[in-house]
Amino acid sequence: MTERADDRPSAPPAGESLGDRAALALLEYREGRSQRLADLVHEATPLLWHTARSQGVPRDLADDVVQSTWAALVRHVDTIDEPKAVLSWLLVTTRRASWDVVRRYRAQTRLTTELPDDATDTSRAIVSPHPGPEELALRTDRDRALWAAVGELSERCRILLRLVAQADRPDYRAISEAVGMPVGSIGATRGRCLAKLRTVLERETPGEVGS
Amino acid sequence: MTLDHDPQEPMDDVDEQLLADLARLYAAVDPVPEGLALRSLFTATLAGLESEVLELVDAPAALATVRGEAPVEARTITFTSESATIMITLSPDDGGVRVDGWVAPAGELQVELRSPGEVRRTTTDHDGRFVLTRTGRGPASLVVRRPDGTAVSSPVIEI
Known part of the structure; x- marks a missing residue:
């Protein structure tokens, strides 16, 4: 350059x-x-x-x-x-x-990893845990609720949403392929990860998510 | 669990807002380090120079970091290859660093001191000497361009 x-x-x-x-x-x-x-x-x-x-x-x-x-x-x-x-x-x-x-x-x-059997991604969980809201000094109830809802998602959904949040909608397909998620995880449609995030968030905080 | 929202529906404003909020939260939780884009540009620029990279001669201290308010002692560093040798002496200079350099073989040479976010330029005199005053501290690479378009560069050192 x-x-x-x-x-x-x-x-x-x-x-x-x-x-x-x-x-x-x-x-x-x-x-x-x-x-x-x-x-x-x-x-x-x-x-x-x-x-x-x-x-x-x-x-x-x-x-x-x-x-x-x-x-x-x-x-x-x-x-x-x-x-x-x-x-x-x-x-x-x-x-x-x-x-x-x-x-x-x-x-x-x-x-060394000694985590429960249902933790599918132990190596990454150790290096990069999803920090709890109490550690983050999140300022609003909504931020705390959103962060807690993100914690309910699978590791792959967390990664996907974290990355697409950094880009533009036409890029979602390239991003989901690059992180090994099937096409259709997000893109033209909201996909399963966002659908789940909204569902969890609305159940935890009824009436506050939007619309 | 069952989903209250259909994954097959188009994204709507609520989805967009959630993603925008996620970007904000991740930026707060795990911020991109200050200056990372500039350091990346610096590294990529050096990778794209297509210059011959010189070797550091016998100066292990050159790669040691000099940070913060630590006093800069005068030190001399030599870089060499089959086609060129660059010798520089670094000394404290009004809060920055003075670089006195000498390039062989001499000629009409353009000298660049590259650091993240900054390029200082000068030329050598007929004897191959050059001076850069009050340069900033931190990682830097010296690039010398010859009239024929070829270039040599030093490894990244801490100045």
Whole structure:
């Protein structure tokens, strides 16, 4: 991402979704214009951060994972065949790097897991528990209720909703595929994860969720 | 459990609001570290330079971090490869760091000191010498560009 004299000042977001803007950034970068890619780094870094963190990567290591994902994109800029797939590429690269880090981290710290049988994802649960509302100083009853409802969801639904909350609706499909959720988990329809979240929230706090 | 809402229905305003609230809660619970996008841009930029990366010569202390108000002692660091050698001396400079450098072989060389969010530029004199004054502390990489378009760069060091 070398700066060049013809780089324009920060351009307004182009395209309807993060995925569109990522595709455009790649195409322009290949032609020697790096401003859109720089903008993309700023825009999509939170999504990559939450991707790494939702896989259980500790904060300091997640910082490295995100940085090296962006470096890898620049190194592989000519090998990504389909520009539309850049967002997926970023998410999958982040997720794989996260798995590697978590595996090494666990080996290093020799974490042992003794959790109930119904905990399907013990490794991640240890590194990245869903913190209770009392630990978060959530300010309103609604925030506390929402956070508690999120805690009722499966780990996969939590991850999916955490990530799609960082993006635009046209990107939901790419995100759900990248995190290994079936198409239809969210997207054109609200999908099962959001439906469950609303159901739990309304049962806990009748009449306060909306409409 | 049975669902009170149909997963097959289109998303509505309540769904959108829930996602917006989730983004806000996760930002509060697990905030993106300050400056991560800038550090990412820095790392990606270095990865995209296609420069020859020099090796650090015999200066283990160079990679040690110098943070906060710790006094910067004058120290000399050498980077080298088959095609170039860069030697820099770092010294305290009015709260920042002064970089006195020398590049061999000499020529009309452009020098960049890259750090997250900032690029300082200068050129060498005929003997290959350059100076950058009052640079900020933190991770940085030195990049030297030759007139023929090739470049060499140092590994990231703490200045």
